[in-house]
Every structure is written in C-alpha cells, then in structure tokens.
Amino acid sequence: MAETKYTEEHEWIRVEGDVGTIGITQYAQEQLGDVVFVDVPAAGRTVAKGEACAVVESVKAASDIYAPASGEVVESNAALAETPGDVNAEPTGKGWFFKLKLADKGELDGLMDEAAYDAFVKSLG
Template identity: 65%
Template sequence: MSGIRFSKDHEWVKVDGDVATIGISPYAQEQLGDVVFVDLPAIGKKVEKGKELAVVESVKAASEVYAPVSGEVVEVNDALGDAPGTVNEDALGKGWFAKVKMSNKAELDGLMDDAAYKTFCANSH
C-alpha cells in the first residue's frame, strides 16, 4: 500500500511498514491559515483512532488533530516547535506531526485515497 491516505477530519497518513506518519492535509492548513503553534503528543503516548493526537493553532483558531489510526507515538516532529509555519509550506512533507506504530492496520481501510479525498473536499462546502 503506497501513497498517502486521508481521513474525513483532514489528516493524512503515509505508511512505512507498521509505522504511520501523520499530518494535516493541504486543504486543512488552507482553512486554518497561518499556523503559529503546534502542540505535539509525547513519545510513548497511546492514541486511539478518532481521538485527539495533537493541537494546531493558527491566526484564525485552535483545532484538534485526530489520530486517523490507533497505536503508540514513536516519533514527533520537534522542528515544528521552532517553525510551525512548515505545516503551511509543506503540509504533506516536512510539516508532518507524529509517527505512530499502528496497533490495527485494518483501520487504514477506512481512509480515502487522493482521488476520493479530493471529491470529499469538493463536496464538503
């Protein structure tokens, strides 16, 4: 399974083995505006699909980032502490939030591929 998958809450997941890298979609960061702060989870934190993983604050609002998969946080993007704007500049790359060792890979089946996500975004206005 290659490529990026998306949740209905506008998070993305890129899987490498049993580790999922998670961030927010370009659509989400556009809606938020300029990101000024990211509150990342602690390494070792157990996360549940659909529950809060992180918080992102922008000039417009603070928003929860929900875990699109369940598991344990194994790495966080500490660079966002000094450069939260990276989320705006490279949402699908350097703007990732956390890496989670998945406890249930079957949860990936409920996520959308790029084409389905674009349709979802176009219809959610």
C-alpha cells in the first residue's frame, strides 16, 4: 500500500516500493491560485533532500518545489507543460510533478503523516 508523507513546504510524496511520486498539496495550490506554468526536473537528474528541483508559477507568485528526499528522477509529468491547471484541479492526482527513485527511505522519517500535516495547516491560521 502506498504511504503519503508531507513537508512543511507543502509538498507530498506518495511512496510505493522504492519510488516516491511528488507534488504539492491542496493547501499549496489554494495559496498559489491559478497555476500557469510548471517546470519539472528531467528524468536522470539526481536531487538531494531539500534541494529546489521544480518550479510552479501562478498568477500570484512563483514558488520552488523542494525534494522531500534524495534520489534520482525516474519520470517527470511532462503533461503539466501543456496543462498546468492540472495542479489546481488534481494536486494529489494527475497534477503530480515527478517520480523519484529513493536513495534512502530513512529520509522520509522526519516528514508528517496526513493528520500531522492537517494540524500543521490549521496552525497557520
């Protein structure tokens, strides 16, 4: 079964085996407003935990997307170049950004589960 974890920067990672699919949360897309551009990392790129590796731009702002764990990008959601609005419509579905072959699953231990993330978002007021 897939396990989903969350970061304080409002990224999610859904882990299946040793691959994590990464995107932004419902809260993040609501804060951004209408997404107009997404730049995702190319397959084959190696990223470190906490590294800015993608960009999402909306009518309000541009934001970096940070890798919630280290690893190698095995797939990018190229469809977002044509349909960046998928991030607004389905941020945890077809609006995913990239898939990462995890270098160390232990890096996920410091991330929040859904209940902790929901509490974190509520604390933001």
